[in-house]
Amino acid sequence: MKVSKRVLEMEESVTLAAGARAKQLKAEGRDILSLTLGEPDFTTPENIQEAAIAAIRDGRASFYTVTSGLPELKTAISGYFEKFYGYSVAPNQVTVATGAKFSLYTFFMSVINPLDEVIIPTPYWVSYADQIKMAEGVPVFVQAREANDFKVTVAQLEAARTAKTKVLVLNSPSNPTGMIYSREELLAIGNWAVEHDILILADDIYGRLVYNGNTFTPISSLSEAIRKQTVVINGVSKTYAMTGWRIGYAVGEPEIIAAMTKVAGQTTSNPTAVAQYGAIEALIGEQDTVEQMRQAFEERLNTIYPLLAEVPGFEVVKPQGAFYLFPNVKKAMDMKGFTDVTAFTTAILEEVGVALVTGAGFGAPENVRLSYATDLDTLKEAVKRLKTFMEG
Numbered sequence: 001m002k003v004s005k006r007v008l009e010m011e012e013s014v015t016l017a018a019g020a021r022a023k024q025l026k027a028e029g030r031d032i033l034s035l036t037l038g039e040p041d042f043t044t045p046e047n048i049q050e051a052a053i054a055a056i057r058d059g060r061a062s063f064y065t066v067t068s069g070l071p072e073l074k075t076a077i078s079g080y081f082e083k084f085y086g087y088s089v090a091p092n093q094v095t096v097a098t099g100a101k102f103s104l105y106t107f108f109m110s111v112i113n114p115l116d117e118v119i120i121p122t123p124y125w126v127s128y129a130d131q132i133k134m135a136e137g138v139p140v141f142v143q144a145r146e147a148n149d150f151k152v153t154v155a156q157l158e159a160a161r162t163a164k165t166k167v168l169v170l171n172s173p174s175n176p177t178g179m180i181y182s183r184e185e186l187l188a189i190g191n192w193a194v195e196h197d198i199l200i201l202a203d204d205i206y207g208r209l210v211y212n213g214n215t216f217t218p219i220s221s222l223s224e225a226i227r228k229q230t231v232v233i234n235g236v237s238k239t240y241a242m243t244g245w246r247i248g249y250a251v252g253e254p255e256i257i258a259a260m261t262k263v264a265g266q267t268t269s270n271p272t273a274v275a276q277y278g279a280i281e282a283l284i285g286e287q288d289t290v291e292q293m294r295q296a297f298e299e300r301l302n303t304i305y306p307l308l309a310e311v312p313g314f315e316v317v318k319p320q321g322a323f324y325l326f327p328n329v330k331k332a333m334d335m336k337g338f339t340d341v342t343a344f345t346t347a348i349l350e351e352v353g354v355a356l357v358t359g360a361g362f363g364a365p366e367n368v369r370l371s372y373a374t375d376l377d378t379l380k381e382a383v384k385r386l387k388t389f390m391e392g
Contacts, residue, residue, distance in 0.1 A: 010130050014361030022355035033382040034355040035370040038175060040241040045289040051281035052274050061274035068261040069096025070276045076283040077249055086221050092254040095261045098271045100205050100235035100248030105131050107201060107231055110259035112137035116166040121152040122363035125175045141363055146317055150177040154192045168193055171203040176326045176362050176369040178319020186219045190226035200230040208239040210321040211298040231256055239290055240282040245275040297323050300372045300379060307383045312390040323373040330366040332390060341365050352385040
């Protein structure tokens with residue numbers, strides 16, 4: 001039996017592959033510290049759990065919902081946008097999906113025609129490029145340099161623009177770098193996109209996870225013209241420690257939102273009903289727990305960053321948000337005799353039991369990604385082992 005060319009050409013998710021390898025070695029009895037997955041180590045807040053249990057017990061979670069999501073959840077999302085984005089949205093501007101990743105997929109399937117080009121600043125989250133290829137589009141990579149805090153400029157975007165450019169992907173705070181675009185930078189990018197009729201795909205999933213006085217500005221909040229050009233992707237996974245619940249959503253102009261709902265209707269149908277009831281409580285319920293988790297991530301960042309910077313050959317820009325560090329390890333690889341970053345991360349895993357993610361899958365062949373969405377003791381021990389590896 002032969003599989004499709006589409007699947008043969010598809011890259012495996014490096015983050016999921018690294019996480020799976022770490023779990024396999026743990027199952028074999030190895031002492032493995034995994035810093036691979038972007039997954040909070042906190043359990044879902046109790047008020048959210050209880051709301052979901054109540055929905056099960058009173059029968060509300062037993063049935064299909066409309067494909068685009070419960071009306072009550074759309075109302076909660078609109079309220080969330082009023083509070084954190086500064087504008088409200090109508091029900092026909094919202095569609096809920098089985099995770100933010102699937103929201104991204106339905107977006108690309110809805111707007112990309114064969115050979116349409118999508119600009120992706122690098123380093124980039126691993127699934128953007130392959131989802132674009134699945135939609136028969138062409139990813140066009142623009143390198144965001146470390147010297148500019150991993151952010152692209154309008155001049156770089158203009159140099160990459162062609163008559164086929166359809167979409168710009170913008171992820172701020174960024175996975176994997178954790179860097180945040182300023183209001184001024186976003187305004188310049190947004191106005192450029194409006195001028196050239198380029199859609200903005202704003203991946204805002206880490207917007208609530210910012211640290212040390214930094215501020216997240218949603219590009220869609222800057223002007224009505226930019227808002228009409230933008231589709232926002234967000235969800236409850238990162239902010240509310242709900243990765244397993246698989247609830248994401250998109251907000252944008254009704255025509256695109258309707259198209260995304262149409263794709264979902266022929267693939268997943270509605271998101272899981274009980275998870276939607278949990279998401280309603282997440283968005284409208286108490287937010288103290290969210291702040292407690294954010295403060296914990298901030299403490300981990302401020303503790304682990306200077307320790308990682310002391311590891312020989314590891315050069316790291318301090319992130320402003322999300323929960324990743326993305327050190328440049330070119331010097332470290334040279335010191336240890338490696339020319340390939342994936343081989344370098346494999347050696348670290350096998351020799352000292354620390355699972356990192358190769359930067360190759362993010363379009364950054366001189367970097368590695370580590371997640372600090374785990375406890376401080378594990379993080380400290382992991383960095384200690386990295387130092388041992390480099391000094392051995």
